[in-house]
Amino acid sequence: MNEPIIILDKIQKDYGDLKAVKEVSLSIEKGEIYGLLGPNGAGKSTTIKMICGVIKPSGGTGRVLGYDVYKHSNLIKNGIGYMSQKFSLYEDLTVIENITFFANIYGLSKNEIKERIVQIVEMAGLNGREHQLTGHLSGGWKQRLALGCAIIHKPKLLILDEPTAGVDPVSRRLFWEMLFELSRQGITILVTTHYMDEAQSCDRVGFIFSGRKLIEGVPKALIKTHNANNLEDVFIELVEEVTHTSIKHSFDNLRFIKEKEAKDESI
Amino acid sequence: MNRFKHIIIKEFIHIRRDPASVAMLIMMPLFFMLIFGYAVNTEVDQIYIGVLDGDQTFESREFVRSFITSDYFQLYTDVSDTSELQRLVEKGRIKTALIIPTGFSKNLTATGNCEVELIVDGSDPTVARTALQSANLLSKAFTMKQRMEQGIYLSTNVWYNPSMKSTIFTIPGLIGLIMQNITVMLTSFSLVREREKGTIEQLMVSPIRAHELILGKMIPYIVVGNIDFLITLGIGILYFKIPLMGSFMLLMILGNAFIFCSLAIGMMISTISKNQLQAMQMTLLIILPSVLLSGFVFPREAMPLPIFYAGYLIPLTYFLEILRGIIVKGVGLEIIYQQALFLLGFSLILLTLASVRFKQHLE
Numbered sequence: 213m214n215e216p217i218i219i220l221d222k223i224q225k226d227y228g229d230l231k232a233v234k235e236v237s238l239s240i241e242k243g244e245i246y247g248l249l250g251p252n253g254a255g256k257s258t259t260i261k262m263i264c265g266v267i268k269p270s271g272g273t274g275r276v277l278g279y280d281v282y283k284h285s286n287l288i289k290n291g292i293g294y295m296s297q298k299f300s301l302y303e304d305l306t307v308i309e310n311i312t313f314f315a316n317i318y319g320l321s322k323n324e325i326k327e328r329i330v331q332i333v334e335m336a337g338l339n340g341r342e343h344q345l346t347g348h349l350s351g352g353w354k355q356r357l358a359l360g361c362a363i364i365h366k367p368k369l370l371i372l373d374e375p376t377a378g379v380d381p382v383s384r385r386l387f388w389e390m391l392f393e394l395s396r397q398g399i400t401i402l403v404t405t406h407y408m409d410e411a412q413s414c415d416r417v418g419f420i421f422s423g424r425k426l427i428e429g430v431p432k433a434l435i436k437t438h439n440a441n442n443l444e445d446v447f448i449e450l451v452e453e454v455t456h457t458s459i460k461h462s463f464d465n466l467r468f469i470k471e472k473e474a475k476d477e478s479i
Numbered sequence: 480m481n482r483f484k485h486i487i488i489k490e491f492i493h494i495r496r497d498p499a500s501v502a503m504l505i506m507m508p509l510f511f512m513l514i515f516g517y518a519v520n521t522e523v524d525q526i527y528i529g530v531l532d533g534d535q536t537f538e539s540r541e542f543v544r545s546f547i548t549s550d551y552f553q554l555y556t557d558v559s560d561t562s563e564l565q566r567l568v569e570k571g572r573i574k575t576a577l578i579i580p581t582g583f584s585k586n587l588t589a590t591g592n593c594e595v596e597l598i599v600d601g602s603d604p605t606v607a608r609t610a611l612q613s614a615n616l617l618s619k620a621f622t623m624k625q626r627m628e629q630g631i632y633l634s635t636n637v638w639y640n641p642s643m644k645s646t647i648f649t650i651p652g653l654i655g656l657i658m659q660n661i662t663v664m665l666t667s668f669s670l671v672r673e674r675e676k677g678t679i680e681q682l683m684v685s686p687i688r689a690h691e692l693i694l695g696k697m698i699p700y701i702v703v704g705n706i707d708f709l710i711t712l713g714i715g716i717l718y719f720k721i722p723l724m725g726s727f728m729l730l731m732i733l734g735n736a737f738i739f740c741s742l743a744i745g746m747m748i749s750t751i752s753k754n755q756l757q758a759m760q761m762t763l764l765i766i767l768p769s770v771l772l773s774g775f776v777f778p779r780e781a782m783p784l785p786i787f788y789a790g791y792l793i794p795l796t797y798f799l800e801i802l803r804g805i806i807v808k809g810v811g812l813e814i815i816y817q818q819a820l821f822l823l824g825f826s827l828i829l830l831t832l833a834s835v836r837f838k839q840h841l842e
Contacts, residue, residue, distance in 0.1 A: 266683050300678045317686070318685065
């Protein structure tokens with residue numbers, strides 16, 4: 213049997229007293245699209261950075277692409293593609309210059325680079341704009357180009373940190389079509405998102421809240437077992453359970469707004 | 480009015496929340512007042528002097544004593560031959576040398592006069608002028624004390640810069656200062672810019688190693704630094720007519736050691752600062768003191784000891800010694816190899832620190 217692409221066992225990360233990630237375990241199979249969900253500051257990015265080999269965990273064990281996250285971060289880095297919410301290509305470089313730069317970082321040969329530039333430009337719909345400065349492209353184009361640069365070295369694992377934040381719905385749909393295609397090619401995808409429609413497109417999702425993984429499963433099954441309308445309701449219910457506060461209730465404390473309403477009515 | 484007040488409050492909060500800036504605001508005036516106050520001092524005293532006493536009699540020792548007990552001169556060492564004196568002057572260890580001929584005492588008692596040679600390093604005209612004046616004064620005083628009629632004739636010999644033109648001192652210094660400012664500024668922005676734009680994140684997840692990134696970013700600036708060096712040298716030599724006494728090749732090689740070192744300082748700043756504004760502030764914090772402490776304007780000999788030694792922490796100090804050594808004195812590597820080694824040592828330490836800092840910063 214093949215080893216999963218990502219196996220984390222009780223992985224932790226502390227920053228001094230702050231426990232950013234608390235004993236998160238994760239197992240992701242080849243070709244899966246796994247959605248890591250959770251509010252901002254829940255520990256998603258830290259978990260991702262540990263998987264990428266950028267930061268060393270404070271505890272627990274982890275293997276990514278068969279390599280140990282403590283010892284072989286450079287081998288891991290060679291096998292993954294990464295794209296973040298921030299547009300992280302060079303805006304003062306042209307489309308071609310950006311692709312060439314990233315291709316060379318991953319040590320591709322001249323012929324491979326030549327071949328792949330054509331294909332990536334095609335994929336991103338940037339024909340005729342190869343020599344434009346990347347900073348002048350619109351959001352959707354930039355994002356597809358960033359995806360192209362992230363997969364230029366044929367990574368086995370693609371990690372996307374809120375890749376569609378602030379992108380229009382059409383570009384978002386187009387982007388996910390590309391992800392489905394990559395997944396069909398056997399590329400494993402780990403994605404974080406705040407969009408629940410995107411979350412429902414994942415094979416499996418895991419929900420992280422204040423450094424812990426609260427729940428994991430196939431989106432449809434999760435909705436069913438929690439008797440909810442959608443994933444959003446499932447997660448809000450979970451957060452309320454954990455924090456013992458109602459998300460609606462905290463708004464009730466804002467009495468000054470209600471008082472004003474009452475006065476308005478009396479007039 | 481209330482709005483205005485709250486803008487003021489908000490700005491104070493910004494200042495308070497940025498400890499680096501607060502430290503800067505308090506440290507800058509403290510730091511600069513102390514350094515400027517001590518270093519801006521054109522009155523030179525305690526000029527290092529080497530003495531070659533060929534006579535070794537009571538009178539000759541008395542004469543030497545009148546020099547070194549004065550505030551103007553401080554004995555660096557007694558030497559036994561002129562080649563050693565020359566070496567010390569070339570190295571810049573002594574700025575003046577007093578040569579007393581054999582038969583000094585005999586001539587003095589027999590004829591009532593005697594010639595003594597004073598060698599002065601003219602590469603720093605301020606020091607040279609003070610040395611000449613003081614030596615003349617001290618000789619006259621000695622003559623008066625001995626109640627002699629004609630007394631001691633001081634034959635002076637100004638080396639390197641006989642006409643004591645100040646440009647010969649200032650231009651090589653200026654070349655060094657300009658080189659430092661440009662190169663430090665260039666690199667201090669380079670990593671910070673990537674951090675501000677977020678592109679550093681993409682590099683972090685790639686297999687690029689910290690030292691590859693840091694060195695890779697420095698190489699283009701080494702090229703730029705060399706072009707700048709050639710431009711400043713060209714202007715100095717062709718326009719200001721500063722004669723280049725030493726080897727051009729040696730100057731270029733050691734110039735590169737300095738460029739490398741300055742770039743490493745810039746890189747260090749880049750790994751510490753959070754944004755371009757902080758990088759700029761830190762660059763200024765390094766540039767301003769180095770103007771004074773390196774001996775660019777004011778002779779370091781005139782500074783109090785702690786300030787004098789602080790100068791040794793600044794790479795520009797070594798580079799100025801190299802520049803003035805090669806351009807004005809025409810010395811070779813055997814005289815200035817220590818400065819060159821210091822520059823290389825500095826660079827290696829700074830680059831290692833920058834790499835380590837950079838790796839920590841990723842966490």
